[in-house]
Amino acid sequence: MDMGNFRKVYFETYGCQMNVNDTEIAWSILQKKGYQRTLELSQADVVLLVTCSIREKAEQTIWNRLQQLTAMKKKRLKSQSPMKIGILGCMAERLKMEVLEREKLVDILAGPDAYRDLPRLLAVADGGQQASNVLLSLEETYADIMPVHHAPQGYSAYVSIMRGCDNMCTYCIVPFTRGRERSRPVGSVLEEVRMLSDQGVKEVTLLGQNVNSYRDTSQQQFCGTELTQLSRGFKTIYRTKLGGLRFSDLLDHVSRIDPDMRIRFTSPHPKDFPDEVLQLIAERKNICKQIHLPAQSGSSKILKAMRRGYTRETYLDLKTQAFHRLQDDVPAEVKQRRLEECISVFREEAARVNGALIGSTQLVLVEGQSKRSADELCGRTDGNTKVIFPKEGFNTAPINVGDYVLVKHMEVIKLKLISQLHWIGGPTGV
Numbered sequence: 001m002d003m004g005n006f007r008k009v010y011f012e013t014y015g016c017q018m019n020v021n022d023t024e025i026a027w028s029i030l031q032k033k034g035y036q037r038t039l040e041l042s043q044a045d046v047v048l049l050v051t052c053s054i055r056e057k058a059e060q061t062i063w064n065r066l067q068q069l070t071a072m073k074k075k076r077l078k079s080q081s082p083m084k085i086g087i088l089g090c091m092a093e094r095l096k097m098e099v100l101e102r103e104k105l106v107d108i109l110a111g112p113d114a115y116r117d118l119p120r121l122l123a124v125a126d127g128g129q130q131a132s133n134v135l136l137s138l139e140e141t142y143a144d145i146m147p148v149h150h151a152p153q154g155y156s157a158y159v160s161i162m163r164g165c166d167n168m169c170t171y172c173i174v175p176f177t178r179g180r181e182r183s184r185p186v187g188s189v190l191e192e193v194r195m196l197s198d199q200g201v202k203e204v205t206l207l208g209q210n211v212n213s214y215r216d217t218s219q220q221q222f223c224g225t226e227l228t229q230l231s232r233g234f235k236t237i238y239r240t241k242l243g244g245l246r247f248s249d250l251l252d253h254v255s256r257i258d259p260d261m262r263i264r265f266t267s268p269h270p271k272d273f274p275d276e277v278l279q280l281i282a283e284r285k286n287i288c289k290q291i292h293l294p295a296q297s298g299s300s301k302i303l304k305a306m307r308r309g310y311t312r313e314t315y316l317d318l319k320t321q322a323f324h325r326l327q328d329d330v331p332a333e334v335k336q337r338r339l340e341e342c343i344s345v346f347r348e349e350a351a352r353v354n355g356a357l358i359g360s361t362q363l364v365l366v367e368g369q370s371k372r373s374a375d376e377l378c379g380r381t382d383g384n385t386k387v388i389f390p391k392e393g394f395n396t397a398p399i400n401v402g403d404y405v406l407v408k409h410m411e412v413i414k415l416k417l418i419s420q421l422h423w424i425g426g427p428t429g430v
Helices: 017-031 056-075 090-095 097-102 115-126 174-178 186-198 247-257 275-283 300-306 312-321 332-355
Strands: 008-013 046-051 084-089 108-110 131-133 156-160 203-207 262-266 361-369 376-381 386-390 404-413 416-424
Touching: 008 017, 017 046, 017 084, 017 115, 017 156, 017 203, 046 056, 046 090, 056 084, 056 090, 084 090, 084 115, 090 097, 090 174, 097 108, 108 115, 115 131, 156 186, 186 203, 186 247, 203 247, 247 262, 247 275, 300 312, 332 404, 361 386, 386 404
Parallel strands: 008 046, 046 084, 084 108, 108 131, 156 203, 203 262, 386 416
Antiparallel strands: 361 376, 361 404, 376 386, 404 416
């Protein structure tokens, strides 16, 4: 049934990589119902904002954008079909009906677990009524929906493997906007990764609020009685979970699909880094040797108040191996000073680490033209370090986005490695 009648939908995506993936899921659903996608706001019949609520500033950005869009909606020529405006994702879930009441020209509201309902919500809006679905689910993973990946160059893609979060850190809103933790079945994930490999994608990032908490219990043979093994010294406030295929199992299967495809994952929780995951990263050449390990505080007292489930010493030991409930009593000037100190330390350490790479050669995945010069390209190493190198200088073979090139690092400028081209083409394992 073509409910969309070839109307054009325009997406704006804010926030994290999960929202990028949510956009691809929402578009997959609407495409099957007869909608067309446009990259030009002026051509849109439907404007959908995929939103973030992790910070107050993120929500304020959406409020400001809604003011602009509603003004555009009022000015739209009467000869055109009325523009429909929708708010999707975390902000819709957190504020619910407040959005519709505050912005009368917003037509639909859909939480992260309600994207299947988008065609119906838009149909209701076509009848002149506001429509909303912000129900959270204990089961929805969109496992049967293949996202329509819309990366500009198509060399990399995000693959969602789970939704929601069970950790309930005292400062975090994610469990209330994305619901409880649910894992997508292994078969569905592998099908998407194989499809991306067939399309020539060179890098896949596995996504989840706590990606390494993954647990597939969708089939009976997966549901054993083995207790979950957390990283040494870590604990959780929840009863220990049983059985299921874990993140190390999924990572093993994904990395075998295409040896030439780089595999990354984000964001992990320190408690879910058993030795099996670290060993697999060390063994597989196409699993990137880069771990995003959140460091929420260097104080065990604060970590306990945050309900993180570990101490400063436990976190450092793991590293060696591989607001709604708290009163905000830190003055703004102190926050700013701390931020500046962290940035300064980061830059010093990044310069030191990058400087140690000068003279070495590394494999780089080409991402596109450098912002510095039209004569240069940029890409990233296995460790996710940004590299800039000349388009020419090796031979006459053209270099394309998605190619692998071997470069020699020559100097560091503004935390970026400036390199020379040594070799073009080849797999990640070279």
